Amino acid sequence: MRAKQIPEAAVARLAVYLRVLSGMAEQGATTVSSEELSAAAGVNSAKLRKDLSYVGSYGTRGVGYEVQVLVSQIERILGLTRQHRVAVVGIGNLGHALANYGGFPGRGFPVEALFDTDPDLIGVPVGGIPVSHLEDIPPVCSEREISVGIIATPPTAAQSVCDRLVAGGVQCILNFAPVVLRVPAHVEVRKVDLAVELQILSFHVARRADDALGNQGNPGLPDAGLPIDNGTKGDGRNGAGTDGGLGMVVR
Numbered sequence: 001m002r003a004k005q006i007p008e009a010a011v012a013r014l015a016v017y018l019r020v021l022s023g024m025a026e027q028g029a030t031t032v033s034s035e036e037l038s039a040a041a042g043v044n045s046a047k048l049r050k051d052l053s054y055v056g057s058y059g060t061r062g063v064g065y066e067v068q069v070l071v072s073q074i075e076r077i078l079g080l081t082r083q084h085r086v087a088v089v090g091i092g093n094l095g096h097a098l099a100n101y102g103g104f105p106g107r108g109f110p111v112e113a114l115f116d117t118d119p120d121l122i123g124v125p126v127g128g129i130p131v132s133h134l135e136d137i138p139p140v141c142s143e144r145e146i147s148v149g150i151i152a153t154p155p156t157a158a159q160s161v162c163d164r165l166v167a168g169g170v171q172c173i174l175n176f177a178p179v180v181l182r183v184p185a186h187v188e189v190r191k192v193d194l195a196v197e198l199q200i201l202s203f204h205v206a207r208r209a210d211d212a213l214g215n216q217g218n219p220g221l222p223d224a225g226l227p228i229d230n231g232t233k234g235d236g237r238n239g240a241g242t243d244g245g246l247g248m249v250v251r
């Protein structure tokens with residue numbers, strides 16, 4: 001199956017399986033049953049088998065899946081066979097945490113550039129990387145071949161930051177600012193909103209309470225298994241769409 005035909009929710013779960021499988025490989029596991037993997041990932045085994053069929057992996061009866069083979073298959077489908085260099089813009093509370101987080105490089109996302117406007121921060125190393133000024137985003141991103149930009153600025157600054165990242169050749173943007181970004185069609189945006197995740201959790205708690213009272217709950221609401229909100233290209237989900245004339249996608 002081609003990567004673009006895999007449902008968004010399954011893509012998010014594949015990333016979770018990859019994290020779990022990498023941990024198993026580190027512990028020396030060579031094979032894993034679908035039951036073990038589904039328990040470790042917190043996904044039911046029928047859904048897991050369906051997800052793994054998207055990457056062409058069906059396992060062997062009585063043996064399960066070869067861990068390294070499955071890791072390679074998921075990495076290939078997620079485009080993780082090469083590194084994606086990351087820039088973080090806005091080195092405040094969140095930006096500091098992201099810049100200092102040691103877990104990105106090992107997952108193929110080394111942080112290579114930091115930007116802010118605060119004169120007290122410019123030139124100061126955070127997580128070993130000196131903070132550059134906002135104005136330098138295009139040349140620095142282009143020179144360091146940054147492909148992922150993380151926006152952790154106040155919402156009022158996010159669009160102009162986004163425009164600079166795009167001018168620097170960045171193709172993927174992870175946006176923490178509570179604002180909808182306008183980007184050219186070739187740029188992919190994902191929006192992270194932890195409040196939405198909390199609201200989804202709240203929904204599931206409320207549904208359980210409903211079920212306990214013998215009601216059916218609300219079956220039409222989304223799977224809470226997604227770590228982040230999506231912003232897919234102009235498909236009408238999540239408020240995404242095109243502006244029709246400018247070739248821009250609003251996410």
Ligand SMILES: NC(=O)c1ccc[n+]([C@@H]2O[C@H](COP(=O)([O-])OP(=O)(O)OC[C@H]3O[C@@H](n4cnc5c(N)ncnc54)[C@H](O)[C@@H]3O)[C@@H](O)[C@H]2O)c1
Binds near residue numbers: 089094115117151175
């Ligand atoms: N999505 C979520 O779940 C979530 C969670 C926490 C925070 N946020 C959002 O993340 C953003 C950052 O939050 P924070 O608590 O780190 O804020 P903060 O005020 O601590 O940091 C913001 C940083 O952005 C810098 N900045 C301001 N204008 C800039 C510009 N034009 N270019 C570059 N840098 C600029 C500031 O100097 C500051 O260092 C906010 O928009 C906040 O709403 C989102």
